[in-house]
Amino acid sequence: MMIHKLRCLWAGAKASGTAEKNSQSPSVSRLGLIVRRSALALFGAVMTTQAAMATSVPVTPSLSVQPMIAAPNVARVITVRPLWPQGCPLPTLSLDTTYVEQANILVIRARAPVFILPPLCDSLAPIQLEISYTPTTSGALRIVVQSDTPLLRQEGNLITSELSAPRSLRDISGLWFDPSKSGSGLFLQHGFYRTDTVFGSLYVYDQQGATRWYSIQNGRWLPSGDLEATLFESRAPNGCASGPLICPAPATINRTVGTVTISVSDANTLTKQPLQMLLGARTPDNKLLFESLQLNRLEF
Amino acid sequence: MFVIAYCKFYPRSVKKLASILVAIGTAVSAYLAPQMSAAQPAPTIAIVQVAPVNAPPGVARTVTISGQWPDSCVPGIVVNSSLAAQTRILLVSRVTNPIGGRVCLQVLTPYRFEFAYTPIETGITRVLVDGSASTRGEGRIVTTTNGAIRAAKDISGTWYDPGSNGSGLTFTHGYLTSDTVFGTWFVYDRSGVARWYSIQNVVWKDSGSFEGALFETAALPGKCSIVIADPACPQPNVSVKQIGTVKATFTGIFLLDDTGPQATIEAFSPTNTLLFSSRVVPISL
Numbered sequence: 001m002m003i004h005k006l007r008c009l010w011a012g013a014k015a016s017g018t019a020e021k022n023s024q025s026p027s028v029s030r031l032g033l034i035v036r037r038s039a040l041a042l043f044g045a046v047m048t049t050q051a052a053m054a055t056s057v058p059v060t061p062s063l064s065v066q067p068m069i070a071a072p073n074v075a076r077v078i079t080v081r082p083l084w085p086q087g088c089p090l091p092t093l094s095l096d097t098t099y100v101e102q103a104n105i106l107v108i109r110a111r112a113p114v115f116i117l118p119p120l121c122d123s124l125a126p127i128q129l130e131i132s133y134t135p136t137t138s139g140a141l142r143i144v145v146q147s148d149t150p151l152l153r154q155e156g157n158l159i160t161s162e163l164s165a166p167r168s169l170r171d172i173s174g175l176w177f178d179p180s181k182s183g184s185g186l187f188l189q190h191g192f193y194r195t196d197t198v199f200g201s202l203y204v205y206d207q208q209g210a211t212r213w214y215s216i217q218n219g220r221w222l223p224s225g226d227l228e229a230t231l232f233e234s235r236a237p238n239g240c241a242s243g244p245l246i247c248p249a250p251a252t253i254n255r256t257v258g259t260v261t262i263s264v265s266d267a268n269t270l271t272k273q274p275l276q277m278l279l280g281a282r283t284p285d286n287k288l289l290f291e292s293l294q295l296n297r298l299e300f
Numbered sequence: 301m302f303v304i305a306y307c308k309f310y311p312r313s314v315k316k317l318a319s320i321l322v323a324i325g326t327a328v329s330a331y332l333a334p335q336m337s338a339a340q341p342a343p344t345i346a347i348v349q350v351a352p353v354n355a356p357p358g359v360a361r362t363v364t365i366s367g368q369w370p371d372s373c374v375p376g377i378v379v380n381s382s383l384a385a386q387t388r389i390l391l392v393s394r395v396t397n398p399i400g401g402r403v404c405l406q407v408l409t410p411y412r413f414e415f416a417y418t419p420i421e422t423g424i425t426r427v428l429v430d431g432s433a434s435t436r437g438e439g440r441i442v443t444t445t446n447g448a449i450r451a452a453k454d455i456s457g458t459w460y461d462p463g464s465n466g467s468g469l470t471f472t473h474g475y476l477t478s479d480t481v482f483g484t485w486f487v488y489d490r491s492g493v494a495r496w497y498s499i500q501n502v503v504w505k506d507s508g509s510f511e512g513a514l515f516e517t518a519a520l521p522g523k524c525s526i527v528i529a530d531p532a533c534p535q536p537n538v539s540v541k542q543i544g545t546v547k548a549t550f551t552g553i554f555l556l557d558d559t560g561p562q563a564t565i566e567a568f569s570p571t572n573t574l575l576f577s578s579r580v581v582p583i584s585l
Contacts, residue, residue, distance in 0.1 A: 098380070098391060098393055098430065099383075099389070099391060099428075102391075102428050102430065102436060103387075103389055103391075103426075103428055105383075105387060105389070107383060109382075144383065144386055144387055146382060146383050146386055153386060173456070173457075174456075174472060175470070175472040175482060178534060180536070181534045181535055181536050182536055182537070183517050183519065183535065183536045183537025183538075184519075184534035184535055184536070184537070185484075185534075187458070187470040187472070187484060189457050189458045189470075189583065189585055190585065191584075191585030194585065195585050197585040198585075199458060199583065199585060201458070201470055201484065201486060201496075202534075203484060203496050204532040204533050204534050204535070205518070205519035205523070205524075205532060205533065205534075205535045205537075206524070206530065206531070206532040207521060207522055207523075207524055207526075207530070207531060207532075208521050209518045209519045209520055209521040209522075209523075209535075209538070210495065210518060211495050211496045211497070211516065211517060211518070212493070212494055212495065212496070212532035213484075213486045213494050213495070213496040214494075214532070233494060233532075234466050234494055235488070235492045235493065235494065236466060236467075236488040236492045236494075237491070237492035238492065239488040239490075239492050240488065240489075240490060240576070243576070244575045244576055245489060245490060246487045246488065246489050246490075246495055246497070246575075246576075247467075247487055247488065247575075247576045248461055248464040248467035248468070248485075248487050248488075248576060248578045249464050249466070249467055249487070249488045249492075250463070250464045250465050250466050250467070251465065251466025251467070251488075252466075253492075257528060258528070283527050283528055287525075287527040288525065288527070289525070289527060289528070289531070289533070290524065290525065290533035290534060293534055298472055298482065299474075300472070300473075300474025300477055300478045300479075300480040300482075
């Protein structure tokens with residue numbers, strides 16, 4: 001579309017140039033034509049660059065941190081891999097740490113070079129840009145690559161932990177559901193930016209088809225990035241026996257129903273590919289409690 | 301004019317006078333500082349106000365930052381809006397005067413700054429004012445197309461009543477976007493069996509309270525594997541029935557680093573009889 005518009009503009013300019021040529025002296029009109037054509041060539045080069053940048057190609061940009069998890073005061077290398085027009089001067093990265101303390105956000109500003117004479121750039125290809133950052137405290141930071149050029153915008157996480165135990169790589173908080181079993185669901189609260197603890201509630205149905213809930217607690221992150229936790233069922237036998245049909249009551253009995261494993265797949269904020277989750281559940285004697293669920297997060 | 305003229309003819313004297321004045325100021329400041337800091341109340345967090353409070357996208361808003369600074373050298377502010385579209389955060393940084401040699405009296409000093417900001421999308425933009433724990437602040441710019449009432453705070457998370465630990469509520473809240481709330485209330489029936497109900501169709505009555513509908517769902521019986529006694533499993537629901545309404549009122553400090561939010565949640569029958577209620581607090585992980 002952009003290239004088509006450019007051709008139309010060019011054709012229009014040529015026609016306009018021809019019409020004016022007839023009404024002016026040959027030398028003046030030739031000079032004017034050269035100036036106009038130079039300006040149009042410059043404009044065309046700019047537009048071609050922008051058109052190349054706006055071309056629709058499969059986008060697989062990524063952002064990674066090395067080492068992925070490390071203790072405070074260990075230098076980390078953040079690698080941004082955007083798509084960029086081949087042959088164009090590379091963008092530059094700079095850190096802005098003013099959001100770190102208050103909002104847990106590390107901003108990386110990506111600036112595209114300013115062209116005096118626009119270069120002729122080719123189609124988009126992956127490039128790699130690196131910048132170093134040394135966190136001073138434990139926790140998770142949201143990395144936001146900010147740029148006026150949409151191609152360069154990305155997001156990721158930087159995890160800092162003094163513990164030798166594995167830590168989560170993503171915030172899995174929210175309400176999750178399997179579209180094929182809509183009406184059941186999983187709510188997770190995750191202290192991703194602090195303790196990394198997960199508390200969950202699994203909303204299911206019993207053999208009579210009535211609602212039943214389990215809690216998910218005692219989670220531990222595995223080196224694979226998966227979460228393994230215990231599935232509990234609570235009961236309150238003396239809860240609301242003489243009151244309404246249902247009520248909040250203190251739980252007095254907790255039984256272990258089984259173990260759940262949660263595997264989270266990567267999300268890509270640029271392509272709007274959402275985070276997905278696979279939930280498996282087994283009894284304490286390793287029998288399948290129910291079929292694994294492929295969960296999507298509910299977004300409002 | 302006099303000072304300029306004096307400077308031209310007596311530059312040495314002026315320099316001497318200036319250094320004497322700075323020395324006196326510093327001495328006075330050093331003398332007063334411990335007494336005043338002991339007597340003065342602590343500086344206040346930054347107060348963020350937005351006018352108009354709620355407006356459609358494209359309408360310019362005036363954001364006012366005010367408070368009391370711990371000394372007389374109140375820093376200026378710089379507003380960084382470059383991240384607003386990507387993160388919905390507007391950062392207000394404080395900048396100190398780079399010229400040294402100023403005498404800062406240890407007195408609480410009121411300040412007030414104003415700047416304009418025009419949101420381009422509906423939703424909430426957080427305004428974070430930089431500073432120490434005692435001087436930073438947070439506010440929000442609410443942008444809606446129809447002037448609808450919005451929640452003052454993101455209520456997402458698990459809430460429970462310490463008096464009935466083992467029951468509770470979970471809320472999923474589109475605070476930054478649609479302001480929609482989906483809730484689940486996990487309770488017990490008369491036999492003490494764990495049951496859950498969903499809270500939907502939530503309407504915010506003011507920025508701290510909402511009303512919604514309480515639904516009971518059911519699935520087909522006999523669909524779970526009998527690998528444990530009395531099993532339960534995920535299934536699609538086959539029926540949805542409204543069993544009542546819910547009213548929730550949220551209180552507490554709605555500021556950055558707040559630790560005291562609470563909520564009263566009440567369940568009513570279709571005839572508007574109070575079924576039960578909970579005074580809940582959010583769990584913090």
